[in-house]
Amino acid sequence: MTENIPTNGFSRRRFLELGFGAAAASALSACGGGKSAEDVAGGGTTSDKKFTGEYDGPKVTLSYWNGFTGGDGPFMDQLVKDFMTENPKIAVKQNTVEWAQYYQRMPAAVTAGKGPDVGVMHMDQLATNAVRKIIVPLDDLTESIGLTEDDFTPEVWNAGIFQDARYGLPLDVHSLGMYYNEDQFSQAGVEEAPTDEESLMAALDKLQEVNPQPFWMPSRWPAHLMFLSLLWQNGGEPYDAENSKATFDSDAGVQALTWMTEVISKGYSPKNVAQDSQYVAFKNSKVSVTWDGIWQINDLKAAKLPFALAPVPQIGSTSAVWANSHNFYLTKQAAEDDNKLQAAKVFIDWIIKKSADWAGAGMVPAAKSVRESSGVQDTTQAPIAAQIEAMKFLPPVPGLGDVTAQTFEIAVADAILGKRSPAEALKDAAGKGSQLMEANKQKFGA
Amino acid sequence: MATSAPGRPAAGDATRVDEEALGLGDTSREPTSRTRGDTRAAYLFLGPYLVLFIAFVIAPAVYGFWISLHDYDYTLPGKPWVGLNNxxxxxxxxxxxxxxxxxxxxxxxxxxxxxxxxxxxxxxxxxxxxxxxxxxxxxxxxxxxxxxxxxxxxxxxxxxxxxxxxxxxxxxxxxxxxxxxxxxxxxxxxxxxxxxxxxxxxxxxxxxxxxxxxxxxxxxxxxxxxxxxxxxxxxxxxxxxxxxxxxxxxxxxxxxxxxxxxxxxxxxxxxxxxxxxxxxxxxxxxxxxxxxxxxxxxxxxxxxxxxxxxxxxxxxxxxxxxxxxxx
Structure with a gap:
């Protein structure tokens, strides 16, 4: 629905990211490794047949779900079409659902046996869906495709593992980036994209002559992703390693959020920036700098804006940026039919190998070989791709996404809107977060 | 409740509606004088709606109450009974x-x-x-x-x-x-x-x-x-x-x-x-x-x-x- 609407970012990605932020939360704790429902790993058994990369069974129809409703949609459509031409025995029926609804609908549909056989979801949703036994392990696929940790960065690779089994194969990574208006930069005499706090502030001061308020601070999405990036840059973690306590109210967190509110109090941003206003304003050249997801590239290109993309500047002591990843999964539905299972594996294998085309959708391919290929080096997001080591992901903990949505997303909004002080807002939210995490542990049997 | 509201919300409402539905007209007579056949016809006319009402309102409502007594997550195998805890x-x-x-x-x-x-x-x-x-x-x-x-x-x-x-x-x-x-x-x-x-x-x-x-x-x-x-x-x-x-x-x-x-x-x-x-x-x-x-x-x-x-x-x-x- 969003493709032709100028507010593309709003409808598609924002919604996406909301679900996603929720989702993202779960991915964040990824490094902690899965610690939930004990019996999950055995949940869906994949087939015993060895995967050969070829499908030789009877004709089969795969149901394939994803949430690529925006500028990335046409690229996936093309990939699916090409796949079917090359593999006439496998028909792929695509169903594209907005991400925000995706994570509500998909589990319901799979439970009812009318869901996807294969699909794409955000990395931070894998654990939640694994513990619910919606998706099944695909370790054998990993082996046969011949992918290893070396092909990815450890963070992306390990986040797909939950309770010793792999549930997701990464297609891409996408992070927050800094978009800036090139015309306004040259008008203001800023020659290079800022890389740290000092250069950012200097640039903003100069930019104020062109745009009195050059860097609008959003109160909602992607505000919490900016917060997470800054929190990590300050050496903090949103959740503790045992995933039983919310720690985003640490000094690192308070500093991060304070920095964000100071962008407003120092006059670089107006107050009360509502959902998506900063993005719409950026598209209309009323804002010179904005931090947003790299998947907005195509939307901004379509708007004919003279923009460029740079990594998020390092404000804190280390470089870090929030990121997430689209992962392929197989459902328990596919696991019940051996032909479908084989066909689905062939499909995943094929698409991941073609993920250079997917870079056209604004994403950074997850596989190193593809990422470093020339096709990707020429894209707008190339500077981001180079920064893949700095990308931080939310840990794969079941239900953590809901915790994020209910806690620091709201705390960040409260502080940005000037309703409460950063410290107070975060402390309250962290208390609530810890309670919710305890409840989740019980529910999912950690 | 919305359906009956435009009529007369007073106590005699129900019988009035019945009789109107049956086309019996004069509602000022004592309703008790009706014959058994009338009642059966009334149920016959009300039946189809009653079935829909039970299937789509009463049953889900009762089921919803049942759900409210559990820690209910339809994707998880266990849905423990929690009584009135919720x-x-x-x-x-x-x-x-x-x-x-x-x-x-x-x-x-x-x-x-x-x-x-x-x-x-x-x-x-x-x-x-x-x-x-x-x-x-x-x-x-x-x-x-x-x-x-x-x-x-x-x-x-x-x-x-x-x-x-x-x-x-x-x-x-x-x-x-x-x-x-x-x-x-x-x-x-x-x-x-x-x-x-x-x-x-x-x-x-x-x-x-x-x-x-x-x-x-x-x-x-x-x-x-x-x-x-x-x-x-x-x-x-x-x-x-x-x-x-x-x-x-x-x-x-x-x-x-x-x-x-x-x-x-x-x-x-x-x-x-x-x-x-x-x-x-x-x-x-x-x-x-x-x-x-x-x-x-x-x-x-x-x-x-x-x-x-x-x-x-x-x-x-x-x-x-x-x-x-x-x-």
């Missing part, structure tokens, strides 16, 4: 849901209190004007009804951008005529409530107006003439003829409007996202989030029951208010 959480101020839930109930209450009076009075004024004879009346009627045909998503996205504090047209124009141009219609209270209520009134006013209009057209002209003969001025004839004539319609409109307002979800979900913080997150919004996004169906079902109970009490109050008084 309800206790709603009255235990230490639980995570307590504060969220009652804040959302408060948001719903604020919205209902602010929107219902406006949605009762303004459409009545519009209906009175629509009922008068003047050129372009049909156009005028259409204009007021037009927004109602839009879906909530269209309305909310449209107004979300019009009302934006920094890039919205409303503030732009307000500034142009010398009013404050930095009102945060979406991210600060009470401005956000003004925005939400205003949009809802603009959007649904036409519906109530059309119902009122139908009611107005039902009032016999002779009554107005008689009032005139008795020397009533316009105000007196409005108060003594129009208002009593509208009472059944008014009861219906009041009920429907209260329920619609108490069920407000889309506007705050799409326009404010509950901002600032969760101040404009309504009960339905929170219930949907809890049940459908977080899969805590047991909690969500318990909250729904509490909301339903309060709405039922409110309905009883409204019926009592509009009861037929014997003077």
């Amino acid at each position: 309800y206790q959480k709603l009255i235990d101020s230490d639980s995570v849901t307590f504060e969220n839930f009652w804040n959302s109930m408060k948001a719903t209450a604020i919205f209902t209190l602010a929107s219902v009076p406006l949605l009762l009075v303004l459409p009545l004024l519009v209906a009175l004007i629509m009922n008068a004879r003047f050129r372009g009346r049909n156009f005028f009627r259409a204009v007021y009804f037009a927004p109602y045909v839009l879906g909530v998503a269209v309305v909310a996205v449209l107004w979300r951008f019009l009302l934006d504090a920094n890039i919205g047209l409303i503030n732009q124009y307000a500034g142009a005529i010398g009013l404050p141009d930095d009102t945060a219609w979406l991210t600060d209270t009470p401005a956000a409530w003004v925005g939400l209520v205003g949009v809802t009134v603009w959007w649904t006013l036409g519906f109530n107006a059309v119902i009122y209009l139908a009611g107005l057209q039902d009032i016999s002209v002779e009554l107005y003439e008689a009032a005139k003969v008795d020397g009533a001025n316009r105000w007196q004839s409005f108060w003594n003829v129009t208002m009593p004539g509208l009472r059944p319609v008014l009861a219906f409109v009041t009920m429907v409007t209260i329920i619609a307002s108490a069920n407000m979800f889309g506007q705050s979900y799409l326009m404010t996202k509950g901002a600032p913080g969760t101040e404009t997150r309504t009960a339905i919004y929170y219930i949907a989030d809890t049940g459908l996004r977080n899969f805590q169906m047991g909690d969500a079902a318990a909250m729904s029951y509490v909301l339903t109970l309060l709405l039922m009490l409110l309905s009883v109050g409204v019926f009592w208010l509009f009861r037929e008084r014997n003077e």
Whole structure:
């Protein structure tokens, strides 16, 4: 629905990211490794047949779900079409659902046996869906495709593992980036994209002559992703390693959020920036700098804006940026039919190998070989791709996404809107977060 | 309840409806004189609806109550029985849901209190004007009804951008005529409530107006003439003829409007996202989030029951208010 609407970012990605932020939360704790429902790993058994990369069974129809409703949609459509031409025995029926609804609908549909056989979801949703036994392990696929940790960065690779089994194969990574208006930069005499706090502030001061308020601070999405990036840059973690306590109210967190509110109090941003206003304003050249997801590239290109993309500047002591990843999964539905299972594996294998085309959708391919290929080096997001080591992901903990949505997303909004002080807002939210995490542990049997 | 409201909400309502359905006409005779055959015919006519009602209202309601007694997540194999625990959480101020839930109930209450009076009075004024004879009346009627045909998503996205504090047209124009141009219609209270209520009134006013209009057209002209003969001025004839004539319609409109307002979800979900913080997150919004996004169906079902109970009490109050008084 969003493709032709100028507010593309709003409808598609924002919604996406909301679900996603929720989702993202779960991915964040990824490094902690899965610690939930004990019996999950055995949940869906994949087939015993060895995967050969070829499908030789009877004709089969795969149901394939994803949430690529925006500028990335046409690229996936093309990939699916090409796949079917090359593999006439496998028909792929695509169903594209907005991400925000995706994570509500998909589990319901799979439970009812009318869901996807294969699909794409955000990395931070894998654990939640694994513990619910919606998706099944695909370790054998990993082996046969011949992918290893070396092909990815450890963070992306390990986040797909939950309770010793792999549930997701990464297609891409996408992070927050800094978009800036090139015309306004040259008008203001800023020659290079800022890389740290000092250069950012200097640039903003100069930019104020062109745009009195050059860097609008959003109160909602992607505000919490900016917060997470800054929190990590300050050496903090949103959740503790045992995933039983919310720690985003640490000094690192308070500093991060304070920095964000100071962008407003120092006059670089107006107050009360509502959902998506900063993005719409950026598209209309009323804002010179904005931090947003790299998947907005195509939307901004379509708007004919003279923009460029740079990594998020390092404000804190280390470089870090929030990121997430689209992962392929197989459902328990596919696991019940051996032909479908084989066909689905062939499909995943094929698409991941073609993920250079997917870079056209604004994403950074997850596989190193593809990422470093020339096709990707020429894209707008190339500077981001180079920064893949700095990308931080939310840990794969079941239900953590809901915790994020209910806690620091709201705390960040409260502080940005000037309703409460950063410290107070975060402390309250962290208390609530810890309670919710305890409840989740019980529910999912950690 | 909505279906029976336009009739007579008094005690004898049920039998009247039966007889009307049967086409028995004269309702002033004692209903006890009916034969057995009548009753059977009545059940025959009521049967199909009863089946639908049981399948789609009663059964889900009972099932929902069953769910509310469990820690219910349909994707998990275990759905442990928790008794009334989900309800206790709603009255235990230490639980995570307590504060969220009652804040959302408060948001719903604020919205209902602010929107219902406006949605009762303004459409009545519009209906009175629509009922008068003047050129372009049909156009005028259409204009007021037009927004109602839009879906909530269209309305909310449209107004979300019009009302934006920094890039919205409303503030732009307000500034142009010398009013404050930095009102945060979406991210600060009470401005956000003004925005939400205003949009809802603009959007649904036409519906109530059309119902009122139908009611107005039902009032016999002779009554107005008689009032005139008795020397009533316009105000007196409005108060003594129009208002009593509208009472059944008014009861219906009041009920429907209260329920619609108490069920407000889309506007705050799409326009404010509950901002600032969760101040404009309504009960339905929170219930949907809890049940459908977080899969805590047991909690969500318990909250729904509490909301339903309060709405039922409110309905009883409204019926009592509009009861037929014997003077």
